[in-house]
Amino acid sequence: MSNPLRDMEKPDVIFCIGTNMTECHPVAATRIKKAVHRGAKLIVADPRKITLAEIADLYLPLTVGTDAALLAAMAHVVHREGLIDQAFIDARTEGSEAFFEHLQQFTPRWAEDICGVPAADIERAALLYGRASAAAIYYTLGVTEHICGVDNVQSLCNLALMTGNIGREGTGINPMRGQNNIQGAGDSGALPNNYPGFQPVTDPANQAKFERAWGRKVDLEKGITKVRALDQAVAGKIKGMLICGENTLLSDPDRAHCEKALKNLEQLVVIDLFLTETAQLADVVLPASAWAETDGVFTNTERRIQRVRQAVKPRGQARPEWWIVSQIARRMGISGFDFESPKDVFNELCSVSTLYHGVDWDRAATGAYHWPVPYDGHPGTPRLHEDEFPIGRGKFKLITYRDPAETIDESYPVWLTTGRRLQHYHTATMTGRSVGIDYLLPEEILEVNPTDVQSWGLKDGGLCRLSSARGSVDVRVKATDRSPPGTVFCSFSFGDVPVNKLTGSGYDPTTDTAELKVCPVRVDPL
Amino acid sequence: MNRTDDKTENKQPVGTINLDGAEVPFYYGETIYQVSQRYQSNIPTLCYDDRLEAFGGCRLCIVELEGARNPVASCTTVAVPGMVVRSKTKAVEKHRKVLTELVVSENPRGAKIDPLRGLASQELGELAARYQVKGDRFAGKQSGTTNTADDNPFILRDYDHCISCYRCVRVCAEQEGDFAISVMNRGFATQITTEFNQTLSESACTFCGQCVQTCPTGALGDRKAMRAESLPGPIETTRSICPYCGVGCSVDLMTKGDKLVGIRPAMDGPANEGALCVKGQYAFDFVQHPDRLDTPMVRNDAGQLVAASWDQALDRAAAGFARIRDKYGRHRVYAVASGRAPHESAYTIQKWIRTGFGSNYVDNCSRA
Numbered sequence: 001m002s003n004p005l006r007d008m009e010k011p012d013v014i015f016c017i018g019t020n021m022t023e024c025h026p027v028a029a030t031r032i033k034k035a036v037h038r039g040a041k042l043i044v045a046d047p048r049k050i051t052l053a054e055i056a057d058l059y060l061p062l063t064v065g066t067d068a069a070l071l072a073a074m075a076h077v078v079h080r081e082g083l084i085d086q087a088f089i090d091a092r093t094e095g096s097e098a099f100f101e102h103l104q105q106f107t108p109r110w111a112e113d114i115c116g117v118p119a120a121d122i123e124r125a126a127l128l129y130g131r132a133s134a135a136a137i138y139y140t141l142g143v144t145e146h147i148c149g150v151d152n153v154q155s156l157c158n159l160a161l162m163t164g165n166i167g168r169e170g171t172g173i174n175p176m177r178g179q180n181n182i183q184g185a186g187d188s189g190a191l192p193n194n195y196p197g198f199q200p201v202t203d204p205a206n207q208a209k210f211e212r213a214w215g216r217k218v219d220l221e222k223g224i225t226k227v228r229a230l231d232q233a234v235a236g237k238i239k240g241m242l243i244c245g246e247n248t249l250l251s252d253p254d255r256a257h258c259e260k261a262l263k264n265l266e267q268l269v270v271i272d273l274f275l276t277e278t279a280q281l282a283d284v285v286l287p288a289s290a291w292a293e294t295d296g297v298f299t300n301t302e303r304r305i306q307r308v309r310q311a312v313k314p315r316g317q318a319r320p321e322w323w324i325v326s327q328i329a330r331r332m333g334i335s336g337f338d339f340e341s342p343k344d345v346f347n348e349l350c351s352v353s354t355l356y357h358g359v360d361w362d363r364a365a366t367g368a369y370h371w372p373v374p375y376d377g378h379p380g381t382p383r384l385h386e387d388e389f390p391i392g393r394g395k396f397k398l399i400t401y402r403d404p405a406e407t408i409d410e411s412y413p414v415w416l417t418t419g420r421r422l423q424h425y426h427t428a429t430m431t432g433r434s435v436g437i438d439y440l441l442p443e444e445i446l447e448v449n450p451t452d453v454q455s456w457g458l459k460d461g462g463l464c465r466l467s468s469a470r471g472s473v474d475v476r477v478k479a480t481d482r483s484p485p486g487t488v489f490c491s492f493s494f495g496d497v498p499v500n501k502l503t504g505s506g507y508d509p510t511t512d513t514a515e516l517k518v519c520p521v522r523v524d525p526l
Numbered sequence: 527m528n529r530t531d532d533k534t535e536n537k538q539p540v541g542t543i544n545l546d547g548a549e550v551p552f553y554y555g556e557t558i559y560q561v562s563q564r565y566q567s568n569i570p571t572l573c574y575d576d577r578l579e580a581f582g583g584c585r586l587c588i589v590e591l592e593g594a595r596n597p598v599a600s601c602t603t604v605a606v607p608g609m610v611v612r613s614k615t616k617a618v619e620k621h622r623k624v625l626t627e628l629v630v631s632e633n634p635r636g637a638k639i640d641p642l643r644g645l646a647s648q649e650l651g652e653l654a655a656r657y658q659v660k661g662d663r664f665a666g667k668q669s670g671t672t673n674t675a676d677d678n679p680f681i682l683r684d685y686d687h688c689i690s691c692y693r694c695v696r697v698c699a700e701q702e703g704d705f706a707i708s709v710m711n712r713g714f715a716t717q718i719t720t721e722f723n724q725t726l727s728e729s730a731c732t733f734c735g736q737c738v739q740t741c742p743t744g745a746l747g748d749r750k751a752m753r754a755e756s757l758p759g760p761i762e763t764t765r766s767i768c769p770y771c772g773v774g775c776s777v778d779l780m781t782k783g784d785k786l787v788g789i790r791p792a793m794d795g796p797a798n799e800g801a802l803c804v805k806g807q808y809a810f811d812f813v814q815h816p817d818r819l820d821t822p823m824v825r826n827d828a829g830q831l832v833a834a835s836w837d838q839a840l841d842r843a844a845a846g847f848a849r850i851r852d853k854y855g856r857h858r859v860y861a862v863a864s865g866r867a868p869h870e871s872a873y874t875i876q877k878w879i880r881t882g883f884g885s886n887y888v889d890n891c892s893r894a
Contacts, residue, residue, distance in 0.1 A: 005773070005797055026734065026803035027773050033703030055703075177772030181872075182865030185890035188872035190863035192886045196873065201886050216881045223879075223886030227893060229860040238860050238887075240850040242843075244875060245864025246891040253894060267846035271864075274817050275831075284843045285831060287819035288867070291769035292779055292786055292810070296868025298767050300774025300797055308868060311764035311779040312786050312813070316820030317836065321864070321871035324840075325878050331844035334882045337874070345870035367776070367796055422732060425770055425805055433817060434809035436679030436750065440733065513893045 003136065003172035004302045004370065004382040009035045010170030013132035015043045015125075017067065017156070018142020018517075022051040023422040025140075025176045025301075032138075041132075043125050045070060045117075046142060047417060048447075048489055049482045058125055061484055064415045065404035065518040066115035068148055071155035072399060073111030073119075074126040076103045078162060083130030088164030092394055099158065099396035114401060130163055134170035141178060141419070145516040147405045147506040154397040161394045167385040177301035179426075180291075184299035187356070187371065188349055192223030197353030213352050214336055225512035226252075233261035240267040242328075244321055245288065247276040250427040250495060253514040254470055254504025269328075271321055274429055277495065286324050289314035295342050296320075297364050299371070302382070305359055306367040404518040405506025408486075412468060412520035414452075415487040418503065419517075424493035431493070444497035445478040447489040448523070453479040456523055463526040466490070468519050471501035474526060488523060541607030546614055558600035558611055559587050567613050570622055570653055572629065573691040574601050575646075575740050576793070577800055578700050584629070584691055586622050586653070589613045597621065623657040629689050630654045630661035632668050639687070639744035641761060642751040642780070645790050649742035650689065669716040670745070676725040680733050680808050682747035683726075690716045694737035694746055701801060706731040718745075735807035739791055739800075750808055751780060751788030759783050765792060768806040769866065773797050775806050786813050847882075856883045863890040 008014075008031035021029040029052070036042050036055055044056035045067070053059040062070050078084060079100050089096045108119035108126075129135050137160060143152045156173055165171040177183045189196035195218075199206045202220055211217045224232065230248075232238040234257065241262070252258045262268055262281045270282040279285045293314040299305050314320075322345045326337035339345045343361040350356040358373035358380075369380035385394075408415060423441040424431045431437045446466060448458060458464050460479040465472050466488070475490060475497045483489050490499045506515045539551035545562060552561045557580060562569050572584040582602040589600045592610035597618055600611070612618070629650065639647050654661070670688030690709075695718065698707045706729045710717045720729035738746045763778040776795025780788040789810055793800040822839030823831045834842075850858050861879045863872040872890060879888040 022732075025771050025773050026732065027775050027798045027801045027806075030702055030801055034700075037703065179772060179865035179891075180767065180769050180774065181868060182772060182890065182892050184869045185863050185865045185867075185872040186892065188863075188869045189876040189880075190861075190872040190888050190890040191876075192889055195880075196876070210880070214877065214881045216884060218880045219885050221886070223888060224860075225893060226860075226862050226889040226891070229862075229887065229889070233860075238858060239854055240847050240859040242847075242859075242861040242875065242878075244862060244871060245867045246862055248862070248891075251891065251894055266850055267843075269843045269846070273812070273819065275819060275823075280831070282823075282831070283825045283846065284839050285819065285823040286839060286843070287822060288871075290813045290818070291866070292764075292766065292813045294868060296870050298774060298868060300767075301772035302774075302797065304774060304797065306767045306774055306776070308766045308769075309764050309779075311762075311766065311781050312784050315814065315818040317822070318819065319836070321867050322874045325871070325874040327836075327840045328844045328847070329874075329878045329882060331840055332848050332882055334878065336877065336881055339874070342868065342870045345873055349869060349873045423804060425809070430769070430812040431805060431809045433812040433815040435811050437804075437809055439679050440727065440804070511893065516894065 001172065001174040001176070001302045002166060002384040003170070003174055005031065007136065007170050007172065007383070008032060009038070011035060011040055011132065011134045011136040012170070013041045013043065013128050013135040015045075015129055015135060015137045016052055017045040017137070017139050019138050019140035019176055020046070020048070020050045020052070020142070020419060021138065021140070021176065024178065024420050026422065028176060041128055043128055047484060047487055049484070058121065058128065060117045060121055060125055062115040062117050064417050064487060065146055066401070067143055067146070067152045068155050068399055069106070069111045069114040069401040070117060070122065071152070071159060072103065072106035072401065073108045073122045074129065075155070075158055075162060076106045077108060077123050077126030078130040078159070079103050081127065081130060083127070084162045085164030089162065092389070093161050093396060094393040095396040096162070099398060102398045129159065132165070134168060135163065135165045136170055136172050136174060138174045138176060140176045142517055144513055146518060147508050147515045148402050149508040149513050150510045151399045151402070155399050157394070158396055158399070161396060166394075167383065167387070169383070172383075175301070181298040183301060183303065184297065187299055187353070192225055195352070196349055197355040199354060210352065227507055227512040227514065230258055230261040233264050236264060239265060241265055242269045242271070243278060244271040247278050247427040247429055249277040249281070250492060250498055250500060253500050253516055255498055255501040256471060257504065271324055276427070276429055287316065287318040288324065289318040289320050293318065294320050297346050303370045304367065305356070305364045305369045305371060307365045405515050406469070406518070406520045408520045412522050414521050414523050416466065416468070416502065416519040416521040417487060417489055417517050418492055418499055418519075419489065421491045421493065424491065426493065427495070428493040444475055444491060444494040446475045447480045447483045448477050449481065449483045449485045450479040451485055453477060457525045458523065459525070465524045465526055466499070466502060466521050467524070468502035468521045470504060473497050473499055473501055488521070543605050543607070543609040543611055545611050552605040556605050558589060558603050558605055558609070561605050562600060562613060569600055569613050570656065571601065572649060572653065572689065572742050573693060575693050575697060578693070578696045581692060581696065584625070586625055588618055588621060590615055590618060623659060626653050626657045627659040627661060627663050630659050631664035631666065632689050633661065633687050633743055640752065640755050642755055642788060643682070643738070643744035643747035644741050645739040646742045647744035647747070667714045669714045670718065678726050678733070680735065680749055680804070681726060681738055682749045682752065684745050684747055685718060687743045687745035688718055689743055689745075690718070691742060693740045693742065694718060697736045697740045702732070702734055702736055704730050704732055707737060733804040733808065734802055735804070736801060748788055754782050754785065754787035757782040757785060757787065761787070763790065768802070770805045770809070775802055777802065777806060786810060851883060856885050857887060859883055860887045863888065865891050
């Protein structure tokens, strides 16, 4: 997030797109509800009539995968109505002229045909956002899990840049991170393109810096993403994998492909709490100590660095991951793994990361620091981009709408979109083993619009078969207005409804993020 | 940051009031109660929750205000320069004692509530002890009847202990924005309930547990924590961060011995300010679940995963990766770090790939 969580109660206008926040980030959503109660206007763009849509002042029910068209038309209106912040554009951005020229073609009427949102509502949304003195954007994977995920995010950046809604209280471009430490995993350098602290591996100066720190020259070329690594495993090129704390088989798109990749490896080592579907394919399974059994650091969605602490003894022989990985490294004769505590590891991370340079294990314990904390004595940065962007001037990007990788046709005439539910989390390895959660949500359901239930010959509460070009799953039907006609929703939390057998139609060309939010399917009664 | 901090941040005092003989500064909009909290004046409350709009229902926080005919509720009276306030006189203390007796008479077992029931569950008991009252003086009718029909696994609705402070109603509306809890009838017939008097699962309740944690009598109880009532030993708490989404709510882990028995929201947690959701509040049993892996496992010649020692498993893992690297080259091993494990996990994994193989063949699970 560019802005801290407490800023969520400050905007005049809140624009939530592709974020089912009351279910996926419930505590953050309470701040949105408070802001709305205080009088802030809420715009919600989502294919499904989620709870946020019900409390919105303006709900934009767009067709799955059409965010870029909606956002281009909103920018068109903001520009046409003269709601741009010229002073901000002059001082902080570049490329505005070409951008405004590019926008001319994207009228609300044009967008209506693509995204299904009435042109008048696109106008209203643009006027609300454009006229606000402080407008904030919140988004989640509904924006990024598309073949055009980067385009979508850049479209949001364009809106914020043209109206100067960045770098101030109650504004910003705020992705809500989905997992407790997914931010921290990236911060720590578990990325194919960046060293710790998002320092690009392609910069020779960084290569030299880390060679000095670690005693080994690392490739100047980026590595490959996990998606490509799985492809290369199928092709027989990747031969060995270490997977830590991820149930890849259930969480990743195109399960058949994923299974083939993992089975094709000469060696798969899995570190996990449980013998997950993925761990069952491993050659070596190493038991990790769990949350509540481990001391360590998490960084949350607002870049706040916080300590987690051990409260109970680890289960059986379980050990923390840093110890396990260090042991593997040492047994391979790799130097630099003489860590004796999580504090040693974290302090080394801080010493090599520009973002964490001014924190250490003890300062992390205060929970008071948002990165970047570039030097000792720096107070941290709750709000990004107040004076300058890391790249200097903000760049407007010329985005053109593209259809999803696969679109509905006669064989697969229904849009499937996937996500989480309030009660469960990911593949339910944790929530599925916690007493009571099954009382709230005992099994997976497919949310289908009541008119579709009728016209497709389904029965509310009955079973149906959901099929895509890649596979099929059987799931119980629930008739609900939350799904618009022609679009169905299912989570990926239940092992007996492995919906990711169906997904995997395409990937964003820049990030390799899978288009998990769009998958043409057929729904047949059983 | 709590509300008091928010109000005082970057602000100058607007004046002073005289509190029990001392001139004390206050900030714009503060109530007498909020000012008094900074000076340990120990004014009692029951219906007060720092996060909620002041309610003024319990009248325990009354103080004498010079110029006012009757004592005023300090939680709803905004400080004005020059006010002279007496919070500890015999008269107000006597009044508080009578009020406490009235409340305790509604709640005869009030002093014996297990603290596992909830964060604020001891408040009434502590008050009864402070004023040395038992509740027999006004014994008689009671409001609220325990709901035995609601068999949800999370929230006990033991309204026999209810004192109608409405903290549950207000936290659900003001803090959560869910409006699942409401009040039925008046006087001794008052009953905290849900819309249409349903079970919680039939209502708008999301089982975030906020009502349980703010209940000052334990009338609402954390059923999951209460499973450990019979375990011996004290409750210990450890401050940590929730393991679910990226919001990073601060929690206190409750343990008895080596058993994780429950979760409490941290009122001073910067991301959540006391709020939690159903997962963070109740979905913790996975930690000590029998399905947890006890030992390392390796695949044997028959293709089965069998238990192994750490030495066997680590040697096998290390030898396998070294063999692949030496036989096929540096770009044949790949690692995926977890978005759930701490930084130290991801850092060692990427360092292992970069220093062991000289490649950048590492990612985390954020792309799916």
